[in-house]
Amino acid sequence: MHELSIALSIIEMAEEEIARQGNVQVTAIHLKLGRLSGVAREALLSSFEMACEGTVLQGSRLVIEDLPIIVYCPKCDAQRPINSVEWFLCPVCRTATPQIVQGKELQVAALEIAEALPA
């Protein structure tokens, strides 16, 4: 269970960006989450909600985009999505391949910002 420390890192990252942008209010954080990232989606969502309390991000949403695993198949010379983390096989020609093109992502892609009204 390391999702809480991941959630804290996400909040810290957003807070830094908020400081850089001046007086802005973040309403949502968009996150790319690969299936091989080692992070559990549901645990991250509840950790995020808990960790936001009392910060400037309280009430903001964490929007998670799940990224499938994509491998490179040397036989087909093509990138192929795989459906199961348990079988690193090309879905077309069944060649085993360890070359991962996508799936390890754990990345803050964007912040949704509501411009603050002039005081």
Next chain:
Amino acid sequence: MTPVPRLLEVRQNVLKHNDVVARALRERFRDAGVFVISLVSSPGSGKTAFLEKTLTLLQPRFRVAALVGDLATENDAVRLRRSQARVEQIVTGTVCHLDATMVEKALEGWDLHALDFLFIENVGNLVCPASYDLGEALRLVLLSVTEGEDKPLKYPTIFNGADIAIITKTDLAAAVEFDWVAANDNIQAVRPGMQVLSVSAKKGEGLHDWLRYLSTLCDRPL
């Protein structure tokens, strides 16, 4: 006037800080000429016994040291120090994995040039350590025969992220009717092409093959 939402692109890795520290560690290790190996596995799969034997066998010819992570106690460090190697315990408290900053902190004041091999034993956990790069050159995942052959399928991320798999406690394999073919198939399913070695730290079987593998890999003749 209602505020208009706008999207601000960030595109930053959440574990950026860990990755930066890990990269710096990797460079430091390379400059100092020390080969760094980390070990991950579930609790009780024999990491400490395997490491104690490895340190003891390397000790006469090489300068070896180890960092060992646990939530509590210095027990593993005490065991490993019997090998005469320098051993530092990292007590993580409630944290379920080691990260690069913990490694960096534990190595404060060390002269890395005075070492040939440094081993980092992670907290026993097949989930969380997968996300954290520690700056190591080689990551071993251990699987004991008593755990069952399907562990790689249940925890694919950690097996996929490792460089070599070591099957431990082979002296118990017959007693638990360990299925070698199934174990190897499952490892190859989640990490095609992965090298698999097997050892019994208790009986000594397989240890020399492991040391030969290590010696070839880092080009340090035994």
